[in-house]
Amino acid sequence: MAEIKEFVVNDRRKFTAEGDIRPDAPPSEPRAPRPETLSAPDANDSAKLVESKGPQAVPSPSKAAPDANDNGDQLPPPTAEQLDQAKRAYDATVDRLDTAIRATNPGMDRAPQLTFESLIQSLYMQAMMQLGGAAAPGQQPQVDILGARQTIDMLGIFSAKTEGNLSPTEATLLDTALFELHMGFLEVTQALARQSATRQPGAPGAPPMSGPSIVR
Secondary structure: OOOOOOOOOOOOOOEOOOOOEOOOOOOOOOOOOOHHHOOOOOHHHHHHHHHHHOOOOOOOHHHHOOOOOOHHHOOOOOOHHHHHHHHHHHHHHHHHHHHHHHHHOOOOOOOOOOOHHHHHHHHHHHHHHHHHHOOOOOOOOEEOHHHHHHHHHHHHHHHHHOOOOOOHHHHHHHHHHHHHHHHHHHHHHHHHHHHHHHOOOOOOOOOOOOOOEEOO
16 A cells, blocks of 8 residues: 655745734745836946946047048048049040940031030020020020029139139130129019019919019
8 A cells, every 4th residue: 555645735825814914924025126116327337337348438529420621531632643544544435435426326526525615605505594595485584593693603613713824715705704694693683573573473453474484
């Protein structure tokens, strides 16, 4: 017959039937603190942690956002040899491009070489179109006043940067272009101001607008 072992049952209830704490109840285990009850870290402890990581742990503002005027962060300018190589490679590529275009378009002449005079004339024509000079007969001129101002200012920069370095013909061409564009700009802006002061678009009985209109 198998031997019957004696079992001991321990009452681990913390409270009695009346709701009182049992004198022999086991001590309760401490609960983990709730997140909202956690204490904030000490500032001194944070400072010690930063110091332990070394000076590279927290970059200074000057290192995080380098100054654009810092010569140490700028690339060195190209050398004369690099400039010459880039120019020769560019010229060779342009020549191959022109040859390929003429091969696919028989009879087409080679594109004229860009000169200072042609550059000034191109910018002059661009500004005149922005001032409404490209409108077809019978159509309302469309004025890009901000674009015209930028193009005219570009020519003004050319005039200031090339002073004393132009031939008499180049200087006369540039001065004439700037004079005509300045006068044209004043004429258009004054016309727009008068138009805005005397005519209200959409107002009852207002005559149709026939002057220039701003596209920007």
